Amino acid sequence: MAHVLSLRVLLSAETNKSSFSSKSLKLDKRTKTSISAPRKGNLNPSHKTQKVNLEISPHRAVSAVRLMRIEMGGAFADLLNEKGKGSGANEMGYVGRTLGFRTRDLEDRDLRLVTDIVGGTIRWKRYLDHLISSLCHDANTFTRMEPLLLQILRIGFYEIIKLEMPPYAVVDENVRLAKVALRHGAGNMVNAILRKLVLHMENSSLPLPKLEGDDRTQARALATLHSHPVWMVRRWTKHLGQEEAIRLMMWNNSDPSFSLRANSGKGVSRADLVTKLDVLKVPHELSFYLNDFVRMKTGLQMVIQAGLLKEGLCSVQDESAGLVVSVVDPQPGESIVDCCAAPGGKTLYMASLLSGQGMVHAVDINEGRLRILKETAKLHQVDGVITTIHADIRTFSDNNTMKCDRVLLDAPCSGLGVLSKRADLRWNRKLEDMEQLKNLQDELLDAASLLVKPGGVLVYSTCSIDPEENEERIAAFLLRHPDFCIDPIGRYVPPDFVTEHGFYFSNPVKHFLDGAFAARLSRAI
Ligand SMILES: C[S@@+](CC[C@H](N)C(=O)[O-])C[C@H]1O[C@@H](n2cnc3c(N)ncnc32)[C@H](O)[C@@H]1O
Incomplete structure (x- = not known):
């Protein structure tokens, strides 16, 4: 277990110097629902039987529940998954407890999709919420929306806009999830809002703010367009100028790459590490700057599953x-x-x-x-x-x-x-x-x-x-x-x-x- 923990903490702490305070995830009103004990009335009683529902795509169910856990409980927005504890297998337990049913088990492809969708949906939250609220019937519909319904919509919007998945399949699948996990009416709402989105996409008329007006207005527009808090946009625009601030936000929204450090303390050279990665067929390149380091864009799951970290052969280190x-x-x-x-x-x-x-x-x-x-x-x-x-x-x-x-x-x-x-x-x-x-x-x-x-x-x-x-x-x-x-x-x-x-x-x-x-x-x- 140590390696799993260390990996989690390595990534989050090496990357997150936020440990000066306890994880203070401030919850807004809409998120104050327990995820492990779903509210009565919210869920169809038949789901308490914990049947396996083969019609719901596992990656969507797991993503929705994971997003709820992150937003409500401050769980890690893991960029990694590992089979076993704290991973996809374990997460089906959360799905069962939260939604009242399980889906078929996650395959590797599903797990990759979960990572992608959860990370992307969190990054793009402000942008997605702007669009969802713009396409809702009225302002109250959005502000009073129940947490799970909102997560399902965010997933649908992200899949259509950013992952460019076939829109009508996404609509159908997310409608089904909302119907089964919540109720028929919730499915209808997902259907109406997602279909409006598809229409706007087809007409290239997404209701997004324009970059115009005074500094404050522009900062708000940029914050929505690039999905960052307004205070960050204002700070970066001041320090870096608008163009560089935009480039930075685009970087923050891109898929992260990772580096591995060959553990020379254990006698593992970079050449040894490269041989292992070649065997695993993980694409990688040598670091330009550091002799022990290898850079990779994808394939970290394979490195983890092959046990390279568990055996102490290398570390994840930027x-x-x-x-x-x-x-x-x-x-x-x-x-x-x-x-x-x-x-x-x-x-x-x-x-x-x-x-x-x-x-x-x-x-x-x-x-x-x-x-x-x-x-x-x-x-x-x-x-x-x-x-x-x-x-x-x-x-x-x-x-x-x-x-x-x-x-x-x-x-x-x-x-x-x-x-x-x-x-x-x-x-x-x-x-x-x-x-x-x-x-x-x-x-x-x-x-x-x-x-x-x-x-x-x-x-x-x-x-x-x-x-x-x-x-x-x-x-x-x-x-x-x-x-x-x-x-x-x-x-x-x-x-x-x-x-x-x-x-x-x-x-x-x-x-x-x-x-x-x-x-x-x-x-x-
Ligand atoms: C940025 S992280 C360090 C990451 C670490 N250097 C690495 O490379 O993995 C900051 C660390 O400072 C520790 N810390 C915060 N306040 C401290 C204090 N007053 N004395 C000692 N450690 C402290 C936190 O517990 C946290 O582990």
């Missing part, structure tokens, strides 16, 4: 995160503190570069995630050079005289650089979070700096593209700590990633990687 480790540049024999280490993506990579000599002290406030790090370190055979410390780095550094060669602070952040992988993050993140995060980042930087020995190096990194969490934090830190100065990172990463101030920045739009930032600071001797 190259943008790998390049942060290049900025740290760990050398055999050194002592390193990883201040916010769990679930361990960077710790494990740094440990694998120590060739068995030196130590990475992995500190994290979250005990569960730290446990995952420890288990993965064993699996990857780098546990000999990792010690885990369960602590708040702020109290740890206050009460400890430890001084190390290198200190990495991979800070909790907004995760605005990884929205392509974390489909739901854009809807969970609020503008107010930014202020809170900046204060936390300043405190953590102050704490981390206490652990750097004279002449040592402090690396601050985030998976955010927001200057307030990146350059501005460093500028403020340097004012508070004149004994530190910027060590330009040109020697450690390809020139393309070096900013004018000597920082590392991976720009999704330019590099086709997750967004990430790192500053390397040296402490005076």
Whole structure:
């Protein structure tokens, strides 16, 4: 189970630096329904028998229930599935409990569709809801729509507009799902609204906002057209300009690609990994930037099912995160503190570069995630050079005289650089979070700096593209700590990633990687 967990957390945490707060999925009124105990009156009583309904397409039933779970319960918007626990097989149980019937089991193709539909429907939620509400009979119909009905409509709209599935088949299938899972009238409503959509599609007359008017109006239009929160659009338009902001949103809405890191700590070379991928017929290409990394657009399910992660042969790690480790540049024999280490993506990579000599002290406030790090370190055979410390780095550094060669602070952040992988993050993140995060980042930087020995190096990194969490934090830190100065990172990463101030920045739009930032600071001797 450890590998499943670690994989989930690796993806979500490596990509989601949101762990500064508990998952605060704010529910609107429409979502306050239990999904495991469906409401009486909502469902046809005959469904309580949990029969297998062969007429309902499994991927739609599972997608609808998974979307309900994510929106109501804050479940992960998993980009991955694995057969077994927490996966498709298990999800049929949720379908049974929520809808009152099961469908036939999911095949691999269904599972891929579920991943696609769930991820896409979440990403495109604002856009889809705009269209659904525009095509409803009146405004109240949309605002009062029951949660499951709304999910079924979102799925239908997504399938027709974005997946370009044959429209009338989509209408029929979703109508059937609404009738069986809810009631006859719900099916009629799905039928009417989806048919209106098909007509608009045929006449190229989708009721979408035009990009015109003042800045605010344009931001709202862009937010709908590219399905992002308005505050993000306004922020990016201000920082990047409208054209670049649009490109960024298009990237966030595209299918994410993944990278694998061959686990050299266990003696697995990239060539070994490539051989395995060739056998599995998983299309891949070598990373341009990192020797141990391989990039892939599809086929992650096959890698998982073949057990490559479970056996510790490789890890899922974005190259943008790998390049942060290049900025740290760990050398055999050194002592390193990883201040916010769990679930361990960077710790494990740094440990694998120590060739068995030196130590990475992995500190994290979250005990569960730290446990995952420890288990993965064993699996990857780098546990000999990792010690885990369960602590708040702020109290740890206050009460400890430890001084190390290198200190990495991979800070909790907004995760605005990884929205392509974390489909739901854009809807969970609020503008107010930014202020809170900046204060936390300043405190953590102050704490981390206490652990750097004279002449040592402090690396601050985030998976955010927001200057307030990146350059501005460093500028403020340097004012508070004149004994530190910027060590330009040109020697450690390809020139393309070096900013004018000597920082590392991976720009999704330019590099086709997750967004990430790192500053390397040296402490005076
Ligand atoms: C961005 S994630 C780290 C990802 C990790 N570096 C990796 O590469 O897998 C941020 C981590 O900071 C931890 N964290 C947040 N506040 C902390 C604190 N005050 N002290 C130590 N760890 C903290 C969270 O528990 C979370 O695991």
